[in-house]
Amino acid sequence: MAVATAEELRRFLRRSTAFTAEETAQAELFLSLAQGEIEEEAGQTLDSATDTITLDGPARDEREHHVGTGTRKLILPRWPVTDVASVTLLEDDEILSEGHDADFTWSQAGIVTRIGAWWPSGDQVIEVVYTAGFVTWPTSLKAMGLRLAAGAWDNPSRLQAEKLGDHSRSWTAEALGMELSDKDRRTIGAYRARTTW
Numbered sequence: 301m302a303v304a305t306a307e308e309l310r311r312f313l314r315r316s317t318a319f320t321a322e323e324t325a326q327a328e329l330f331l332s333l334a335q336g337e338i339e340e341e342a343g344q345t346l347d348s349a350t351d352t353i354t355l356d357g358p359a360r361d362e363r364e365h366h367v368g369t370g371t372r373k374l375i376l377p378r379w380p381v382t383d384v385a386s387v388t389l390l391e392d393d394e395i396l397s398e399g400h401d402a403d404f405t406w407s408q409a410g411i412v413t414r415i416g417a418w419w420p421s422g423d424q425v426i427e428v429v430y431t432a433g434f435v436t437w438p439t440s441l442k443a444m445g446l447r448l449a450a451g452a453w454d455n456p457s458r459l460q461a462e463k464l465g466d467h468s469r470s471w472t473a474e475a476l477g478m479e480l481s482d483k484d485r486r487t488i489g490a491y492r493a494r495t496t497w
Contacts, residue, residue: 301347302328303335303437303445312446313453327449330478334448337478338441341485344378344493346441348433351378354390355428357421372414377493378432379410385429387412389420406430410494440487448478 304312306327310319319327339346358371384406387396396403399415406412410432419426437445480488 301435301437302331303338303346304331304442304449306331309446309449309453312450327453330449330452331445333452333478334445337448337480338445338484338488341480341488342491342493344433344491346434346437346491348382348431348435350383350385350429350431352427352429353377354424355426356423357419357425371419372417374412374414374419374426374428375494376406376410376412376428376430376432378430379494380408380434381406381410381430381432382408383431384412385431386427388427390425390427391420391422438491441491444480444484444487448480452478 306319306324309327309331335346353376355374355376384398384404387398387404388394389396398404398406402415403417404412404414412428
C-alpha cells in the first residue's frame with residue numbers, strides 16, 4: 301500500500317470537487333515521489349512485502365565471536381517483521397524449525413534468535429524468507445508524505461516567491477521541492493533499516 305491515496309491527498313488539499321483522471325494520475329505521481337523520499341531516508345522499503353535474502357553468518361574475527369561459539373542473533377535488514385516463513389542453513393541445506401522448543405525464534409524488530417546452537421560463520425550461509433513492512437503506514441509518515449505531495453501540488457514550478465498586484469506569498473526551502481526537513485529526518489530515524497546492534 302502506498303503512503304497515501306490520491307483521494308486522501310484531495311482531502312488534505314481541501315478540494316471539494318473530485319480529481320479528474322489527469323489530476324488523479326498527477327496526485328499518484330507526487331505521492332509515489334514523496335514515498336520514495338521517505339523510503340530513501342529510511343534505507344528500506346516500508347510497504348509490507350515478502351523477501352528472500354541470503355545473510356552472512358558472523359565472522360570469526362568479530363568481537364562477539366569467541367572460539368568455538370558464534371552469535372545467537374541475526375538482524376534482518378527490513379522491519380517491522382510480521383512473519384518468518386523459513387530459515388535455511390545453506391551449507392548443509394538444513395531447514396530450521398521455528399519455536400522456543402525448536403531451532404529459532406524471531407521478533408517484530410527483525411531479530412532472529414538461534415535456540416540451542418550458534419549461527420554458522422561465513423559469507424552467504426543463511427537464507428531467510430520473511431515478510432516485513434507496514435500494511436498501513438504510521439500516521440506521522442503518512443502526514444509527511446501528504447505534506448510533501450501537497451507542496452509539489454501547490455508549487456509545481458518550484459517558485460520561491462510569487463507576487464500578483466498587492467498580493468504576495470513565499471515558500472520555505474523545504475516547500476520548493478520534495479525535500480525533507482531536519483524534523484522529518486528525525487522522525488524517519490525511528491524507521492531506519494537496522495543492520496547492526
